[in-house]
Amino acid sequence: MEPQHPDDRTAYRAATAADVPAVVELVESAYRGDASRAGWTTEADLLDGRRTDEAHVAEVIGQPDGVLLVAERGGEILACCQLEHRGDRAYFGMFSVRPGLQGGGIGRSVLAEAERVAREEWGVGALEMTVIEQRTDLIAWYERRGFHRTGVHSPFPYGDGRFGIPRRPDLRFETLTKTL
Template identity: 70%
Template sequence: MTAEPTASRTADADPDTAAGPAFRAAQPQDVPQVVALVESAYRGDASRAGWTTEADLLDGQRTDEAAVAELLGRAESVVLLAESDGRLLACCHVERRGATGYFGMFSVSPSAQGGGLGRQVLARAEEWARAAWGVGAMEMTVIEQRADLIAWYERRGYTRTGVYEPFPYGDERFGIPLRSDLRFEKLVKSL
């Protein structure tokens, strides 16, 4: 586990975070709230209120309490939270993988999407990886069929690598696929 970052605030255009969200590292007691946020951003009808839904690609869960708790227990790993007025608005997982940072489990509450919060969370994750581990790049994997999401990352400096990983069909911890052609593409950005 990595040391907790100093709580800080960032200005934002979103009315829910007008004073700027406070960022902090998740603690074990935050796990249920993190799981609820991730599920609301990606699965089921609630996720359709935002643009990050995977409800047309996957059913079932996106994560569970055991998986999030495991991320919190890893060395050189942090789940960053963005909060405003005590309300969890966004989260992401960042960990060191050699000379590179890995960015994942990125979730913004559907009601807080579209106001710049996601850009702030991504920037904070990149800052964290540089400051905590001195990494020179950040990478992630994105479902290839999520062209809108890949384009969003490209606008933030990430490039498609053409490197693909298979979707873990048969492992319901990652959801129940609604189509047979899912795979992940690796994206990377120099920091």
């Protein structure tokens, strides 16, 4: 999982326990608080509180049927995503890119590497993810990359602080899929 792509200097690898603090900082910077407003993936208008914590990231890294993929340059983690092998599909989540780098192609590159891992290393035929339905700009980005809305919704876990503190009462997730 360390292939180099000829079009960039980005290296991909599985995160380790030593990466937990850097991954937490990256995810928080991409989605929550004022720092996240430097990028376009912010959820700061929808949710307060934390997006993740060290215990959750360590749990993801330790999953036997998954990987937390990190993209780095010069030893600095620039982006990450979670992949979880689920039979004939892979769950894609915790996708984060440093706010100042968003819109520069690193996200597309990480998604392509995640697709490669799922297809070539796991032999799965599709990626599946959930996105907060109200994130229409983000859903549109995924649609431009081949994901399709399924119309399958799941409730937002109100009252579970691990997912943040909702700023509105109508949040819910929609499942998106992409055939590989």
